[in-house]
Amino acid sequence: MIDYFKTIFSATSATCQGLWITLKYMFKPSITVQYPTEKLVPYEKFRGALLFDAETCISCNLCVKACPSVCIALENATVPDPKNPALKKKVAKVDWYSIDFGKCNFCRLCEESCPTKPKSVWHSLDYELVFFNRDEMVRCWKAGFSFIGKYWDRKTKEFKAPAGQISIHEVAPRR
Template identity: 70%
Template sequence: MGNYFSTIFGAFTAILKGMSVTFKTMLKPATTVQYPTEKLVPYEGYRGALLFDADTCISCNLCVKACPSFCIQLENATNEAGKKIAKVKWYTIDFGKCNFCRLCEESCPTKPKSVWHSLDYEITFFKRDEMVRCWQKGFEFIGKYFDREAKEFKKPEGQVQIQTTQQRCQY
């Protein structure tokens, strides 16, 4: 009988002890944020969605070789004589394959970097085709995608954040 009551007493005190920890936390301000309305800004050097600048790229193929998932493709531009020049004709990144590992940015020899991670962590896609982003001279800066059904370049619908947070690291 005494054992029975001591068990009840022990469990009761333990619950009070645990509750005191909970109660202390309750008085402190909340550590969470209300996500869609409040947003946290990532730290400098965050590995978000990749961005590309066709103006500075010298199409050296180093990022293509550095990529562990082979998600980057590019083609050299040519001059009137048909010779390859150090400019990029088109450049695609397949975000369906991208590992977000920053090996491409590290290997890029240009200053500032031609391919770099933005701070954007909200990348969403409606279609698989949208995941393959194309950059080309004459197009707007934001990457367009090639719609395989309509056989034309289209503006992405799913993801709109990519150009709002730009940052180019220098290291």
């Protein structure tokens, strides 16, 4: 008989403890985020999607040499040589610049090696990188392209804006 009441007492006590914990958390602010309508913004050193600025890049090739994954390629811009217009002279600008996100390991070595101020290639805080096909993995930049860049669609033979990247900066920060 005593054991019977002991069991009832311990079960009731355990239930009350559980309810008490539930009650305490009911009145605390929620820590979950309702993704994707609400998004967390990473801290400053976060290595998100790489961005590039064709205006500030001096085409020095240092990021290409620093990249351990061999995923950066670029082509120097050229102008006609004033002494011999038949020849082309390289200038400190890029004609095009590309990063293969399929190979990139987000190590930041390209950004660290870049000598320009501000950096011409840098990690953003964007973590929403989605690729719908292999073409989208190779991001290209040319003069006039936005920092996010475009990709070359081999089927339609044209540059297209990447659909799988949403700028995290457009969302109100929440830390």
